[in-house]
Amino acid sequence: MTHTPAPSQPRLLDRVRNRLRVRHYSIRTEEAYLGWIKRYILFHGKRHPEEMGAKEIEAFLTHLAADRDVAAATQNQAKSAILFLYREVLALELLWLDNVIQAKARRRVSVVLTEQEVQLALSRMRGVNRLIATLLYGAGLRLMEAVRLRVKDVEFSRHEIVVRSGKGDKDRVTMLPGALVVELQNHLNQVLALHQSDLARGGGTVYLPHALARKYQHAEREWGWQYVFPAATLSLDPRDGMQRRHHHDERSLQRAFRQAVRDAGIVKPATPHTLRHSFATHLLQGGYDIRTVQELLGHKDVQTTMIYTHVLNKGGRGVVSPLDSLS
Known part of the structure; x- marks a missing residue:
């Protein structure tokens, strides 16, 4: 009796990309989300996201605000990308992220030409x-x-x-x-x-x-x-x-x-x-x-x-x- 091998699971980033396209996200959002998910995984030594949770997400987002001094909008985009990964791709619900240091929302006067x-x-x-x-x-x-x-x-x-x-x-x-x-x-x-x-x-x-x-x-x-x-x-x-x-x-x-x-x-x-x-x-x-x-x-x-x-x-x-x- 021949054994039929189970079909291999698509790579994680391919699963994210496929889910983004099913949800009709723009190609630019797709590129941005994939970029943030890669950075999140590399930040934690290439650990698989299923092995991590709220504590690791909080550490990464805090790093962006405290060490990288990113803008509030940038930190929010990174957060959205990682939450998309857990909720839409891995089907995991996370505890509320209470301990994230929030990046400061800097109010700027718009540049206007005469x-x-x-x-x-x-x-x-x-x-x-x-x-x-x-x-x-x-x-x-x-x-x-x-x-x-x-x-x-x-x-x-x-x-x-x-x-x-x-x-x-x-x-x-x-x-x-x-x-x-x-x-x-x-x-x-x-x-x-x-x-x-x-x-x-x-x-x-x-x-x-x-x-x-x-x-x-x-x-x-x-x-x-x-x-x-x-x-x-x-x-x-x-x-x-x-x-x-x-x-x-x-x-x-x-x-x-x-x-x-x-x-x-x-x-x-x-x-x-x-x-x-x-x-x-x-x-x-x-x-x-x-x-x-x-x-x-x-x-x-x-x-x-x-x-x-x-x-x-x-x-x-x-x-x-x-x-x-x-x-």
Whole structure:
């Protein structure tokens, strides 16, 4: 009688990756969670997580705050990754983590560019990077919301952009600036020609989220699902190994914007996200209601939007300095 060996158990990190994809986590969250789980295991001398529990998790998270001085958001992400491992993959419930030293939540005033500084920076950018950066400022988009934008979500007739699965997996509607309509239409004509060329070579597919490729078999080749800002070259999708045209590389935009800021002689530590801060600030300065700005930004709580009101007060909350009174 021949003995059939039991199928081997997938490696732990493969199990985590598979569970993340079943739960439809983004590829960036997947990379971040896997990274934190690896660090947790290495911190404890490569012990298997099943041999550890709340005490070891507390030690690792405390190390991040006390020894590595990470930000509160970074520590919270590490905690979420490890709890996902125990609850979703290992199916183990943990005691409440009472003894973790919490990283300090540092409140920072957002970096905001003046309208003149925005103009100076954008004028020193070229090509697709300039168009995306202009859209970040003109519509208040986050960087990844812009590069993941699909053709079907740009509504030229109503001057609207539908942001799908934004932060917190929420959809929202923001404006399409009239000043960008013609340029964006011309850009999409070029993208369409590129897509048709891909189709002619037997390609033309794009990644679809939430198993939509199985539900709508031909959608991955349809024009409406293509990225507004596609990559210049094809690449392998890390999820399934298929060759597709991904979206524009956000790192290219980050480098181009930093260089533009330097070339413009702007000394503020501005990043592409600064354009979103500037969008909100300039709307409030223009007299728009804070609730309207909240909806355009997609903030869950108006208190988050309130961080931009500091610029509406001149230095010292609008108080006139006694030095200025001398004259």
